[in-house]
Amino acid sequence: MSDQNILEVRDLNVAYGGIKAVKGISFDVPKGEVVTLIGANGAGKSSTLRSICGLVRPSSGSIRLNGEEIAGKTPEVIVSKHITMVPEGRRVFADLTVLENLKIGAYLRKDALDDDLAWVYDLFPRLKERSWQLAGTLSGGEQQMLAIGRALMSRPDLIMMDEPSLGLAPIVVQGVFDIIREINRQGKTILLVEQNANMALHAAHHGYVMEVGTITMSGTGRELADDESVKAAYLGKSRKA
């Protein structure tokens, strides 16, 4: 329980009906770092994120945000504590304009948005050009930028991203990870869930590997990226005998 950790997860269990998706995992997210959870489909990565931001009620365990217990609270309470999620598959509001999408991101804030809008437009000049366009007409990469920009509008301390590279072309994925590094450089803590282990581990300070609901390995991004079993499982290299 140090002051350095913005988020501390202990013995988190998430179940859908009788099926246990997350089986007692524990991990820390230190302030100002990029932490990644990698793993295959069904490893429980998304369930972990969804339970942290309140979309799913954890069946047991503790989630502490800056030392305060948030497990089982409603999303609106959790979002108001400066934590935000970029959902899987982008999920922009297709029939709203780019600007309206960004304003929704700041829904729980009552103060002026001009500075944050300027900041987001500065990070994503493309969004500024298209601020009156309907979000549904943007390309996949632009929608991902909008989803990240929308999350930034709530002025979060911790940003959780659920597979931001999903369904994007390699060159666009590179751009998304550049943005993640840039946002981190500006002082935001990022919890990144990814299947694209290579990109994620190179962007992250710290990584956890999840398999069928449990954390099987942890280490710095570099350590994990160099680990032979991780390479074999996620980076496409054959296991050495």
Place this chain on the structure above:
Amino acid sequence: MKKKRDLIIGLALIVVLLVVLRILEVNISPQSQWAMLLTVLKKGSIYALVAVSMNLLNGFTGLFSLGQAGFMMIGAYTYAIFTIPVDQREMVYMYYDGGIIQFALPAVLGIILAGIAAALFAFLIGIPVLRLKSDYLAIATLGFAEIMKALFQWDSLGPLTNGSNMLRSYPTPASASVIYPFVVSGICIAIIVMLINSTYGRAFKAIRDDEIAAEAMGINLAHHKRIAFTVSSFFAGISGALLAMFQTNVQAKSFNSAMTYEILLIVVIGGIGSVTGSVISSFLFIACSEWLLRFLDEQHVIGDFTVPLLRSGFRKVVFSIIIMVIVLFFRQGIMGTREFSISGIIDKITGKSRKAKREGGNS
């Protein structure tokens, strides 16, 4: 500058509209063939309000509700029950010893009370029903409307609702003048438009587009759905009160599910998610069903030639075909999700482009 210009033009148009309506009203005698125009304008403005209120729910919040006729009925009954003059009650409630309510409110209070009553019912029914989604919500709200219809005709409630007998003899300003329903509907629609353009409206649209993402943004789904449902029903109640005035009598059985479908049709034809679309299509719909297509129901003889097919009921066939054409070729409705705006037209004429969509010239 531009905002001020739009405001002045908007106000001027409203004044012009009201003057034109007044001139029409004074000059059209009830016997002339144009008398139907006044009926269309009155009923059209009433339906415009209920259509916009339904659009708030179906088009802007994405809640597929079919309870609109039920809430109109609650509004219509509330208005009638509380505004029948005391000396008329003995006659109206002849089977129930003059009823239990022995006072009468002024018409304006009656209208507001009609909205509040409908909103109250909506709030209560919304607690269980709004947990449901899409078709299930539609079935539940439709069922609610049918239950209310049966309940209001229940003999034991007779001292209040007059059982299955009609309520009448209440003040009917919306029937006497075409200005009245226009002004009341106009004010209500303006309030709905303001709501849609507010932060709440943006949250409604976010819920419509993606519930999970909206929830992740910190929008309380249950709370916002309840607000949309209650507000929509409030205005449905008010339009029910106006309809009660227009018809000069109220009977529960006229608020059937066919009425809800008519309103739904207006919303779909106008464009789900377009306020001005709903308004335009209400007048078109009422004009077609009450007036313009009436000639199809009568036999016409030109010289020796009797026009075939034209007979009672043929109007409905043509009407159905028109609806099919609209559904097939204008899938988004007349307006889609666009809005008709005066400033947009002026900008087009003067050759300026304007990206901001603005609402103008309603009612």
